[in-house]
Amino acid sequence: MAKDLGFFQKVYEVAKVIPYGRVTSYGAIARYLGAAGSARMVGWAMNASHNQDDVPAHRVVNRLGLLTGKHHFSGTNLMQQLLESEGVVVIDNQIQDFEKLFWDPTLELKS
């Protein structure tokens, strides 16, 4: 599978696999897709993910665990609310225990 899928679709596939209450970074996904230096594209893909309902973009943050794209969500802190709703503690756009909640597709999926 995933042969007809473009870069965006691949990102969606990975994002969909992110476990509940877990988070990952754009760079991690990009690296998993083989586009290590193209972390930006992952974010761009996420932007288009608005079309996809199964893509939990709120679980994807930058490598610092900051909700950089929260402004792109409906409200201003909808992203934070969604994360907290999953048990993720977010303070001032910063995910607490980010290292602990971090989910690396390269390590977990690594298919």
Next chain:
DNA sequence: ATTCTGACGTGGG
């Protein structure tokens, strides 16, 4: 067709 921008990341000073 060209130009610019963008939800990042890494490296260098």
Next chain:
DNA sequence: CCCCACGCCAGAA
């Protein structure tokens, strides 16, 4: 330790 600049590639104007 903090600040600045560059790289990456795809979509939109």
